[in-house]
Amino acid sequence: MDNRYFHPESLMMSYGYKPALSEGAIKCPIFQTSTFVFNSAEEGKAFFEVAYGQREKAPNEELGLIYSRLNNPDLQILEERLCLWDGADECAVFESGMSAISTVMLEFLRPGDVLLYSKPVYGGTDHFINKVLPEYGIHGFGFTNNQSAEELVEEIQSKGLGEKLKMVYVETPANPTNALFDLEICKKVADAFSSESKDVVVCVDNTYMGPLWQHPLKHGADLVVYSATKYIGGHSDLIAGAVLGHSKYMKRVRTLRTFLGNMAGPWTGWLLMRSLETLKVRMTQQAENAIKVAEFLKNHPKVEKVYYLGHLEQGTSQHAIFKKQLFCAGAMLSFDIKGGEKEAFKFLNSLRLIKLAVSLGSTESLAEHPETMTHSDVSEEDKRTMGITEKLIRLSVGVEHYSDIIWDIEQALEKA
CATH class of the missing domain: 3.90.1150.10 (Aspartate Aminotransferase, domain 1)
Known part of the structure; x- marks a missing residue:
């Protein structure tokens, strides 16, 4: 039967894993290795072409294994499984939730840009927005959940920030007050300041709801971030983060992750796969x-x-x-x-x-x-x-x- 007939919780034990490639082991092994052997120089060249975006994958071509900073079976299978819950095109797993959040912001924001963010947000996120990003010439502009889309658009325009707005970042429910933000409003604001030459990206921190209780991508979000330490990990024994979303934006997130080198390791990936089962x-x-x-x-x-x-x-x-x-x-x-x-x-x-x-x-x-x-x-x-x-x-x-x-x-x- 095709996998699309199964619920995500039914696929968490098997999706993306081929036992025949691992001596028939029913569970994915921990691929504790830094590098992978190519069968030929031609194969190595082909793998790098895809990994560095020099060409698109051919039909039915699988992403070749190169080096665990770029890809690793434990992370790759984990990311495929996480996509099932949120309905995402792609997923990238990080060493921590803050690593995921900061990577997204650094990828889509440049000096002079403005970030519109919901208040309150997690303390670490608040610190990054208000203490770290200003050092790079990027400034945050906060909004509350009692403001309408029209009010926000008018306020942004009145402050002359429309051309500078590049991202709407929202944490809903908010930590620690459980304040809810309407993602439809966030999307309307982003669309009001987007153009053919500029996308205003909507990014949602869904940590409080986990992959089970809210699916922001279905309500207009472009990207979803998690502290995977929380519900996804669920056992207080690991630190990890995740970003999920549309391929258009995830390719950029994945590329920056590759060169920042802040992906999670195989042991963390294996632990998270274990956690997804329950x-x-x-x-x-x-x-x-x-x-x-x-x-x-x-x-x-x-x-x-x-x-x-x-x-x-x-x-x-x-x-x-x-x-x-x-x-x-x-x-x-x-x-x-x-x-x-x-x-x-x-x-x-x-x-x-x-x-x-x-x-x-x-x-x-x-x-x-x-x-x-x-x-x-x-x-x-x-x-x-x-x-x-x-x-x-x-x-x-x-x-x-x-x-x-x-x-x-x-x-x-x-x-x-």
């Missing part, structure tokens, strides 16, 4: 647990507010975006504890099952304090505007039994 069952359990945890927090007297997508009020613009773009409320939530930093720290220090650590999407539940940890480098003005306060706590719900997670939260709240 991606759906892990994320499904995490989402089910999060429903129960969020409901508990919603009714607790020491909790002021819960930021959870499953609690969005019907009839609101946020709920409309949720229904249009997402398949699930996910397993990330934040809440405001009554009090401030003292109470938040007391809660975090009292946890017994949930781990006090940054990152998210892993099998174990994690808790952290965004204001002083992941988002500590964000400007004070932006933190206050976005609701990243000293009383905000972020939770990544894991696969433990939900009653144990709730028990831990309850006993920690009692001590806060």
Whole structure:
């Protein structure tokens, strides 16, 4: 039967791998090698022609193996499998999420260009946009989720930034507030400033939703970035990133990755392939647990507010975006504890099952304090505007039994 009849979760164990090429091994081996042997000089020449874009692949021609900075079976098969979830033409896996994000920005932005980005974004992304890119003459211009396409276009034009705008970068849901951004609006803004000679690229950080719960490419995005450390890896035992999208843009991303040399290694690729096999069952359990945890927090007297997508009020613009773009409320939530930093720290220090650590999407539940940890480098003005306060706590719900997670939260709240 043709592969197109199978669901992605069914293909995660086999897609792209030919056991006959690896002594019949049912799982792809770890190709721990730096270079690959050519059968002839002519074959080596042909492989390099394709790898360096000197010619297109012939029909049914497979990309030849040259050197693990350019390609490696573990990465190649992993990238093919990741494409199945998002419906992407191509994928490139990196050494970290920030490596993926920074490579995309460096490829599509040049000195004098402007990047339109959603607020808030992950703290590392915020730092790169506001502290690193300006050193190269590239400047970020932030927008919030309560601005319409028309308002954004007018504001960009009024500031004289239209000709300079080269990318719209959006993180939705936003870390750590779960604020949703309408990708249709982002695409309209990008199209308004695109021309025959200039594409304004729409890039979406989909880390919070993983490959399962949202597919930005189907809503107008050109590229999707992930910290693959999170749900894709899912076990807190690796660091990786990924970029997926249309071939037109991915060829440029892949080329820069080759010369920056920031691709993931074969061991990381193998671990990620292992993780993809359980991606759906892990994320499904995490989402089910999060429903129960969020409901508990919603009714607790020491909790002021819960930021959870499953609690969005019907009839609101946020709920409309949720229904249009997402398949699930996910397993990330934040809440405001009554009090401030003292109470938040007391809660975090009292946890017994949930781990006090940054990152998210892993099998174990994690808790952290965004204001002083992941988002500590964000400007004070932006933190206050976005609701990243000293009383905000972020939770990544894991696969433990939900009653144990709730028990831990309850006993920690009692001590806060």
